[in-house]
Amino acid sequence: MGKPLDLAAMFEQLPTPLMIVDRQLRCVAANAAYLRLTGRSGTDLLGANVFAAFPNEPPAVATVRTSFERVLASGEPDEIAAVATSRPGELGERVWSARHSPILDDGKVAFIVQEAIEINGLEPDVGDLSKSSVIDRAKRVQATATHLDLQLRDLREMFAQAPGFMCFLRGPEHVFEMVNPAYMQLVGHRNVIGMTARDALPEVVQPGFIELLDGVYRTGEAFRGEDLRVMLQRSPGSALEESLVDFIYQPIRGRTDEVIGIFVQGQDKTAQHLALEQRQTAEAERRFLIDVMPSQVWTSTPDGKLDFVSARVEAYFQRSAEQILGDGWIAVLHPDDVASVVTRWTRSLATGDAYEVEFRLRRGDGEYRWHLGRANAERDAAGAITKWVGTNTDVHDAKSALAELTVRSQYEQRLIGIVSHDLRNPFNAISLGTALLAQRTLDPSAERLVTKISRAADRATRLISDLLDFATARIGTSIPVNPKPTNLKEIVEHVVDEFEFSAPGRIVWVGHTGAETGAWDQDRLAQVISNLLGNALQHGKPGAPVEIYSAIRDDDATLTIANEGIGIPPSELPKLFEPYQRSSAAVATRGSMGLGLYISREVIAAHGGTIEVESVPNATTRVTVRLPRFVSGVQAASID
Structure with a gap:
């Protein structure tokens, strides 16, 4: 730690003429520059009423008194554009401007600082015309000062509203002198003004940020950091949180070219970094899901050129993505399917309708297998197609199984039809014979036998009817009814x-x-x-x-x-x-x-x-x- 600042010595050595008065307008302090400007000594001024110490013509006294009263009433600074005064033992008048700034205590004005600026130096009294010229000059100077003050205010507003964090650290101990709201948010709205960086932000000491500041202050060379991770307390009393920042430590030099402080400017990239990580995670998950899908996944530009294929596509065809992208996929199509597939794809590209077609693709081992290709257009808010997203699904085994099942089903239906038809005729004959026998007079044993034969024939006929109905239902058509x-x-x-x-x-x-x-x-x-x-x-x-x-x-x-x-x-x-x-x-x-x-x-x-x-x-x-x-x-x- 350096030795404490001697504020009294600093006040005394400031080049700007300054005087401090209390609410009774008594002088309580005046620095050397002020005494030189006014030709007074400390014993003349301290404790004296300013108007007793500086007796002048009534217009000058009234101007200064009115300015003091405005400050006491409003608590806001006030400025005097120009006032002419005389100094004992000198001919002529001095024209000067003044700025009166309040010092508040518990919200009330306790003291007023007068900052005096001599406009013309010592000018001889050459008459009213000369005085008028001096006054005009003073007003021009005042206008310039006002313009500069407005620029300064704009600069302060820009500093406060800047999206990046900013602060100014003065001296070798890096004392916070200015911070903008973005910096306050970065450090958890801690009251850092007037504190050293080491005391205000103890969490940055161990990672070496204080040493970086020391190096910039000592060498006068800027330091730029990118994507640096720093642990900060983002809200009062909370645990340390990791932040990701870009920043620059820029040395600021004084009038004699010595480093007087460091300007810190940077960007808190924590939110952007988290968003990027989330997007990367989501993209990785999406890519993983795409790659593990059993179907081949691909996308194309609005004009139908493939611009992405999943890893499964490369593995299936044993070709690199570069060989497949664009129109390279046509090379693995079965020659007999190229014309129909290209025609269907071209029609979808022209109309925006969904694309669906079956075709054969040549696997890496040379075997052609049936696939079902599907794709839908992705559109922007205006309805324009931005890309196509599609899949190729291997349906070869299912298609073969369906064909085999169809052949088997047809065989079964023919077999059942033939068997039921061939069986129906003899059982019809048996039923007719038993019906004729039932009309005759038979002995009890013969009658029982005929009854058994008749029931067996009826049961067999019902079974045959069931077989025919079953065959009808199994071929995919409903059993016919006649209501x-x-x-x-x-x-x-x-x-x-x-x-x-x-x-x-x-x-x-x-x-x-x-x-x-x-x-x-x-x-x-x-x-x-x-x-x-x-x-x-x-x-x-x-x-x-x-x-x-x-x-x-x-x-x-x-x-x-x-x-x-x-x-x-x-x-x-x-x-x-x-x-x-x-x-x-x-x-x-x-x-x-x-x-x-x-x-x-x-x-x-x-x-x-x-x-x-x-x-x-x-x-x-x-x-x-x-x-x-x-x-x-x-x-x-x-x-x-």
């Missing part, structure tokens, strides 16, 4: 009557509410009811009744079939309507191929309806069918 005016109540009763012969001794409760007619395919609806009722009787508890209720309300029809039994496990309900699916509860029970519920669902869907199953283990299983009462093309009037 006509139909009586729902009568269909239910007819199906129940049929089961009295196939399931003798079982109890079926039948009920219906509401209207009875609607528009459905009568045979298909009977097929659904037969499947559902057959399942309920087959899997229901022996001796327990099966309930079947139908209802029509407004434009909706509902059919509910319920039975008591061991139920269906909840895990099996979602797959119950899939082909070849049967509940595990039915494993030990003789059943069908598991196509009944699947076909029932397809028939109901063809009518625009739905089917749901609810089952409580060891309690009730309930199947609910909901159908629209009227189907398109069949008018309600034709039904009612």
Whole structure:
């Protein structure tokens, strides 16, 4: 630390003439320059009223007194453009200007500093004309001074409003003399004025910033720092935070060319650096996601030239990005696909429509594989295309599997069609033969045999019908239905009557509410009811009744079939309507191929309806069918 400043000695040695008066306008201090200017001694002035010490003509006294009174009243500085006074023992007058600045104590004016400036030196009294000329000169000087003062104020405003941080450190101890708001924000709004840098900012001592200041002050050479990290207390009492700054320590020289202080100017880049890091992190994450995507990712300029490809593109083609960018990608297209792809791409570039096309690309090992190319245009606020973002997805395996599946499905459909057709004819003959035998008088044993044969033939015929329906549904088309005016109540009763012969001794409760007619395919609806009722009787508890209720309300029809039994496990309900699916509860029970519920669902869907199953283990299983009462093309009037 240097020795304390001797303010009294500094005041005494200042070259500017200064006098300090109290509120009673008594002189309490005057420096040597002031005494020389006025030709007075300290004993003449100290303690004396200024107007007693400087008796002059009334106009001069009034001008000075009025200026003092304005300062006392407003607390603001006041200036005198020009005033003429005389000094004892001299001929002529002196013309001088003065600036009166308040010294405040607790917000009130305690003292006034008079800064006197001699305008003309000693001028002989050559008459009023000469005096007028001097006054004019004084006014011009005052105008110049005022202009300079305004410039100084503008400079101070620029200093205060500068976006970068600034401060001025005076002397070898680097005492803060001026700081702007940006610097205050940087150091947490600490009161640093009048303090040394070492005391005001102790956190910068250890990193060596004080040594840098010392070096600049000692050598007179500026220091520039870029992207330097410094730990600072950004708010009072808070922990140190890392800041990133650019700055310059610029030495300031006095009149004799010696360094008197250091001007510090810089930019706090912490926020920009954090934003840059966040952008870089986001870009790295984006690039990572792009590179790990299974699809090839690319972008192009608005005119269709590739300007970016992901790492997967380079790896797939075993080519560098430079070989693929621009129009280089065309080289890996299958020759037979080039024309169609270029045509489609050119059309999208011209219209801005989404680009989608399948083509074959040559992998690095020489194999051509099918890909699905897609791209969308990215636009600015005005709607102009700024770039295209696209992907190439390898669909070769899926395309091959689909082709294989299609061939297999076609084969299965043909096989099922042939088998069901070839089987239907002999069973039709068997059914016809048993019907003819049933018309004859047979002994009881022969009659029982004919009945068994007839039932077996009917069951085989139903299985063949199920196979045909299954084949129809599996090729992607709905089971055909032919809606006509139909009586729902009568269909239910007819199906129940049929089961009295196939399931003798079982109890079926039948009920219906509401209207009875609607528009459905009568045979298909009977097929659904037969499947559902057959399942309920087959899997229901022996001796327990099966309930079947139908209802029509407004434009909706509902059919509910319920039975008591061991139920269906909840895990099996979602797959119950899939082909070849049967509940595990039915494993030990003789059943069908598991196509009944699947076909029932397809028939109901063809009518625009739905089917749901609810089952409580060891309690009730309930199947609910909901159908629209009227189907398109069949008018309600034709039904009612």
